[in-house]
Amino acid sequence: MLYLPVIDPVMPAGELIHKEAILDPSLCKVINTGKKSVINDITTESPCECIVTRGKRGGYVCFPIIIGNKTAGMVLMMKKEFSTWKNKKTQRLMSNYTETAALALHKLELLEIAKHTNVMDEFQGIYNKRYFTELLTKQLAVAKRRGENLSLLILGPDNHKATTEIYGSNNARNLLLQQIAGVLCDSVSNSDIIARYDEAEFAIIMPSTFATRALVKADGIRQRVEYTGFHDPASGNQVNITISIGISSFPEHASEVEPLVTLANKAFYKAKNDGGNRVEAIVTSR
Numbered sequence: 001m002l003y004l005p006v007i008d009p010v011m012p013a014g015e016l017i018h019k020e021a022i023l024d025p026s027l028c029k030v031i032n033t034g035k036k037s038v039i040n041d042i043t044t045e046s047p048c049e050c051i052v053t054r055g056k057r058g059g060y061v062c063f064p065i066i067i068g069n070k071t072a073g074m075v076l077m078m079k080k081e082f083s084t085w086k087n088k089k090t091q092r093l094m095s096n097y098t099e100t101a102a103l104a105l106h107k108l109e110l111l112e113i114a115k116h117t118n119v120m121d122e123f124q125g126i127y128n129k130r131y132f133t134e135l136l137t138k139q140l141a142v143a144k145r146r147g148e149n150l151s152l153l154i155l156g157p158d159n160h161k162a163t164t165e166i167y168g169s170n171n172a173r174n175l176l177l178q179q180i181a182g183v184l185c186d187s188v189s190n191s192d193i194i195a196r197y198d199e200a201e202f203a204i205i206m207p208s209t210f211a212t213r214a215l216v217k218a219d220g221i222r223q224r225v226e227y228t229g230f231h232d233p234a235s236g237n238q239v240n241i242t243i244s245i246g247i248s249s250f251p252e253h254a255s256e257v258e259p260l261v262t263l264a265n266k267a268f269y270k271a272k273n274d275g276g277n278r279v280e281a282i283v284t285s286r
Helices: 019-023 029-033 089-114 128-148 159-168 171-188 209-225 257-273
Strands: 035-041 057-067 070-079 152-155 194-199 201-207 241-252 277-279
Touching: 029 070, 035 089, 057 089, 070 089, 089 152, 128 152, 128 194, 128 241, 128 257, 152 194, 152 209, 152 257, 159 241, 171 194, 171 201, 171 209, 201 209, 209 241, 209 277, 241 257, 257 277
Parallel strands: 241 277
Antiparallel strands: 035 057, 057 070, 152 201, 152 241, 194 201
């Protein structure tokens, strides 16, 4: 996600950057390459596809915000006057300002995110349920734009009541869920996104993953949990648990967030009710 913490003069972000680039910053060649981009005249040169130039005139320059040898963002400056950015002295001055401000801008951005968005579950160290919905919405939008697949997994222990009795207190129960979250994190690809879905349930968003591939990956996760020994803080012994997993996929099963979640949840409970320790996908006609 591309955040725009500073816009001067104030205007909607969509008047500067196309929505597709906000959802998918990889479209920005400055962020991709870490190199500046200079367009002196948007009417005669080829501007970047991610920048809104319709109805505008003049030129612009984009400088990368480099922090710790990584591109953390970019600064876009537009002027109505033609050939403003042909002046090398002006370019150097603006580049120096950008370098000086880069760290401060990055800190402000992080402060704003921390202030307005508590995204992590405090016990499991994964995304919380509220942020899960936002993540799924963004990932589905990217999948649609790119013409790619996306799969959603909802999973949890087969007998939560029994595990609750074993673990007793809320802290002990959270320890169990924390251990399960750890196994999940070790079992998925770097591109997969794990989040808390409900009291004892998890969700995994799998970008660029079609339904058949998701079934294979889900069964690998199920087996890994089954053969993992989980620590019982009360007795000090190891206990074994099993999980059930429900799957829905875009575009095979649904094309919007709500039906994707509904179908994955329905498949999850079908897997539990059919004996547990299994993976299920419910296919419905749309």
